[in-house]
Amino acid sequence: MQIYGFCPVGYEGILVAIEIEVRKGIPGIDLVGLPDSSVREARERVRAAIRNSGFSIPRGRILINLRPAGIRKVGASYDMALAVAILCISNQITLDSHKKYLILGELSLSGEVCEVKGLPGALDMAAKHKIDACIGPADQLGGYAPDAGLRVHGLRRLTDLLEPLPSLKSAEGEAGLSSDALGIVEEIGSFSNLSRFSRYAGTVALAGRHHVNLLGPPGSGKTSLLEYLQSFSLPLRPDYEGEVQRISGLVGDFEGVEKHRKARVRTPHHTTSFEGMFGGGRILRPGEVSLAHCGMLILDELSAFQAKILSGLRLPMEQSWISVGRADMSTSFPCDFMLVAAMNLCPCGGLGSDGYCLCDPRQLSRYWTKIGAALMDRFDIRIFTNQDTQDVDLPGWVDHADELSMVLVEAENRQFDRRNATGSRYNGRISGLILRDMYPDLWSNKSSYSARDRAALIRIAVTLADLDGRDSPNDGDLSMAGCLRFPALGPFDIFGMIGK
Structure with missing residues (x-):
């Protein structure tokens, strides 16, 4: 399983691979890969959202790498990806280990999944790079029409990950004008x-x-x-x-x-x-x-x-x-x-x-x-x-x-x-x-x-x-x-x- 976030830089944007490791040490979360202040603050948002949603933070020192490391990561759209990576490595939720996931969404302290910038570009990049599924804010994802090969799952709270992921239907437009x-x-x-x-x-x-x-x-x-x-x-x-x-x-x-x-x-x-x-x-x-x-x-x-x-x-x-x-x-x-x-x-x-x-x-x-x-x-x-x-x-x-x-x-x-x-x-x-x-x-x-x-x-x-x-x-x-x-x-x- 591979988890990706999205960096909305320029028109195309960049897919960001989320790599995680839990090692011995003083409990905490370390973020590397040129995160800016809004991404570094995600550590506190993610920690509070996980606890308030009934999950637990694994003991040990959590190291998260945002790859490619040479591009500055900005915005709050990485919250969900970081949370899902932590929950997967601690076996609190299960995703298909043979699939690639694009995960987007800002988390509130109570665990609600909020809207993010750059969603249409993220869906296009996911389809272009053969990502299997996208998980993100349900209200925001519902109206977009991604590539036919990309499954889209909308969540409203972090706890929705415990249920079977709901698939959203894409909005379809008419072919011509009248x-x-x-x-x-x-x-x-x-x-x-x-x-x-x-x-x-x-x-x-x-x-x-x-x-x-x-x-x-x-x-x-x-x-x-x-x-x-x-x-x-x-x-x-x-x-x-x-x-x-x-x-x-x-x-x-x-x-x-x-x-x-x-x-x-x-x-x-x-x-x-x-x-x-x-x-x-x-x-x-x-x-x-x-x-x-x-x-x-x-x-x-x-x-x-x-x-x-x-x-x-x-x-x-x-x-x-x-x-x-x-x-x-x-x-x-x-x-x-x-x-x-x-x-x-x-x-x-x-x-x-x-x-x-x-x-x-x-x-x-x-x-x-x-x-x-x-x-x-x-x-x-x-x-x-x-x-x-x-x-x-x-x-x-x-x-x-x-x-x-x-x-x-x-x-x-x-x-x-x-x-x-x-x-x-x-x-x-x-x-x-x-x-x-x-x-x-x-x-x-x-x-x-x-x-x-x-x-x-x-x-x-x-x-x-x-x-x-x-x-x-x-x-x-x-x-x-x-x-x-x-x-x-x-x-x-x-x-x-x-x-x-």
């Missing part, structure tokens, strides 16, 4: 202050998960458009649920699996640190860009964020993974998110409104230099919320919630069916090289644009075709894509000013 799965919290009429074109542009961005930047003066509807986008309760396909559960588990999100069947919406404040946004810290936790994986990351007042955060957003916006490195180890976290940003056109906010702008040219230059052309270039869609678009012909589903639900789900299903050809979950993440090969005619028609502009225009055109129920985009889609990527800002050409 229009009923897409919830709209508010009716379309609740956003009547928004122009039809703003709602249309926001819906296109949502359908293809395109990065979108909302530009305009205060009071022009940026916040309302953010609320409009957040009002959609986007479902997650079962294929993506596991990744979202795994990331949430690393930060101790115990609110249940049902929550993770909806796309996450993260709204960090502009005071968020660099590590908080991109991940890191002493034990390499995921940041906001990863917590928004398969969901939406909303950065209101984009210009108020630190300059190094704005620069750091460039790679995660184009790639689905972010690498986080420290002196002793490095890891990668998934970060396939849709970035929704909102900002004024100038520091004082007067630019683009009927009032006066009080900023001098140097202030404007500093303001837009901080944002930078490189970041602006990565927003597929830019929406000027003060833009006059009365003459633009828009589809009827813009004003009807039921039709809107149907076209969004159909568009997502088309992207899912196309994922093997594009190598991306959503249109907003299809690379320019793939688009050039898939749509050579459209690519050559925009030869006067940069490669990134051409890729963005074709990505938007593909989403427009999906919303219209067509397999391929046409010239009309490409023309509308130009309106969404290069909005008319009137006499002030901000994109020309920053080189985009």
Whole structure:
């Protein structure tokens, strides 16, 4: 029999073998293998839990090694593994000697089994390393869907080990999406202050998960458009649920699996640190860009964020993974998110409104230099919320919630069916090289644009075709894509000013 714990470091995590020996000496428990203070404190929790559950601590000096010894062990998830190892070596409980067990759970002093961080990742690692069974908190284990070859046993108290281990059934998700799965919290009429074109542009961005930047003066509807986008309760396909559960588990999100069947919406404040946004810290936790994986990351007042955060957003916006490195180890976290940003056109906010702008040219230059052309270039869609678009012909589903639900789900299903050809979950993440090969005619028609502009225009055109129920985009889609990527800002050409 071999007992394992789990160290939730990085996205993958590490299985930790629990080795135990009882020798002659003054009674006590020695922990070796680089345990941190929370793991060392487990000695007292385990001792009290064992005694209060009616078991006894074996006489002698107990030596427990956490292998591999070169990686620091953190957290309280080792309590159950240590307790089970002690009870097995003293023959107070019996487990199959030919099997390998992953044991998780924090113990209260009374012997109750409490929730721990990193459970979804632990189950995945157990299946990957051919662990026979997992024992852990019953309430927390019940909703997860581990590999078919892994037996899962949920306990509520340490004394449950005296009974036959109960096996839990895994939660199963449906294979596809239906229009009923897409919830709209508010009716379309609740956003009547928004122009039809703003709602249309926001819906296109949502359908293809395109990065979108909302530009305009205060009071022009940026916040309302953010609320409009957040009002959609986007479902997650079962294929993506596991990744979202795994990331949430690393930060101790115990609110249940049902929550993770909806796309996450993260709204960090502009005071968020660099590590908080991109991940890191002493034990390499995921940041906001990863917590928004398969969901939406909303950065209101984009210009108020630190300059190094704005620069750091460039790679995660184009790639689905972010690498986080420290002196002793490095890891990668998934970060396939849709970035929704909102900002004024100038520091004082007067630019683009009927009032006066009080900023001098140097202030404007500093303001837009901080944002930078490189970041602006990565927003597929830019929406000027003060833009006059009365003459633009828009589809009827813009004003009807039921039709809107149907076209969004159909568009997502088309992207899912196309994922093997594009190598991306959503249109907003299809690379320019793939688009050039898939749509050579459209690519050559925009030869006067940069490669990134051409890729963005074709990505938007593909989403427009999906919303219209067509397999391929046409010239009309490409023309509308130009309106969404290069909005008319009137006499002030901000994109020309920053080189985009």
